[in-house]
Amino acid sequence: AQSVTQPDIHITVSEGASLELRCNYSYGATPYLFWYVQSPGQGLQLLLKYFSGDTLVQGIKGFEAEFKRSQSSFNLRKPSVHWSDAAEYFCAVGPFNDYKLSFGAGTTVTVRA
Amino acid sequence: EAQVTQNPRYLITVTGKKLTVTCSQNMNHEYMSWYRQDPGLGLRQIYYSMNVEVTDKGDVPEGYKVSRKEKRNFPLILESPSPNQTSLYFCASRQDRNQQFFGPGTRLTVL
Numbered sequence: 284a285q286s287v288t289q290p291d292i293h294i295t296v297s298e299g300a301s302l303e304l305r306c307n308y309s310y311g312a313t314p315y316l317f318w319y320v321q322s323p324g325q326g327l328q329l330l331l332k333y334f335s336g337d338t339l340v341q342g343i344k345g346f347e348a349e350f351k352r353s354q355s356s357f358n359l360r361k362p363s364v365h366w367s368d369a370a371e372y373f374c375a376v377g378p379f380n381d382y383k384l385s386f387g388a389g390t391t392v393t394v395r396a
Numbered sequence: 397e398a399q400v401t402q403n404p405r406y407l408i409t410v411t412g413k414k415l416t417v418t419c420s421q422n423m424n425h426e427y428m429s430w431y432r433q434d435p436g437l438g439l440r441q442i443y444y445s446m447n448v449e450v451t452d453k454g455d456v457p458e459g460y461k462v463s464r465k466e467k468r469n470f471p472l473i474l475e476s477p478s479p480n481q482t483s484l485y486f487c488a489s490r491q492d493r494n495q496q497f498f499g500p501g502t503r504l505t506v507l
Contacts, residue, residue: 287438326400326486326498327439373438382427382446383454384496386438 289387304359306374317375400499419487428470432483477506
C-alpha cells in the first residue's frame with residue numbers, strides 16, 4: 284500500500300529565512316511524487332512533481348524538492364520565504380498512471396514578519 | 397479560462413437527505429476525481445473516473461456514489477448523508493499524466 288508521512292504538522296518561519304518541509308513515502312515501485320500548496324479558502328495548486336530523471340526538481344514560486352530513494356523522502360525547500368508562502372502544503376505519492384494519489388496530512392506554514 | 401467548478405460551495409443539510417455536489421471542467425480532460433479533506437488526514441480519494449462511463453473506487457468510497465455520463469461532468473452523490481460525511485470536498489481533473497486541476501472546494505455540513 285502507498286502512504287505519505289509529513290512529520291511536521293506546523294512550521295513557523297521568519298520572512299526571508301529558508302524553509303524545508305519533510306515528506307516520507309511508502310511505495311512498492313517507482314513513485315510519482317507531488318507537492319501541492321493550499322492557500323486559505325482555496326483549492327490545491329501544484330508546486331512541482333517528480334517521476335524520473337534529475338532528482339532535484341524545480342517548481343513554481345521558487346520552490347524545489349529533492350527525491351532521495353534511499354531515504355524514501357521528497358523534501359520541499361525554499362531558500363527565502365515570503366509572507367505569501369503562508370499556506371498548507373501537501374505531499375502526495377501515486378503509481379505511474381497516478382490514478383490513485385495518496386496525500387500526506389499536510390504541513391501548515393506560518394510566516395512571521 | 398480553464399477551470400474546474402463545483403456547486404454548491406457551501407451546504408448545510410440534515411442526516412438522510414439526499415444531495416448532489418456537481419463538478420464540471422472545461423478542459424476536455426478524461427480523468428476526474430473526488431477527494432475529501434479532513435483536519436489531520438489530508439486529502440483522501442473517494443472515487444475517480446478515467447473516462448466517460450468508467451469509474452472506480454478510491455480509498456474512502458463508502459456512502460458515496462458517482463456517475464460519468466459525459467466527459468465534462470462528474471457529480472458526487474450522497475444518497476443518505478451522515479454526520480461523519482461533514483467535510484471539505486474537492487473535485488479534480490487532468491489529462492494524461494499532467495497536473496491535476498482542483499476545484500475551489502465544497503464545504504458540507506451534515507447535522
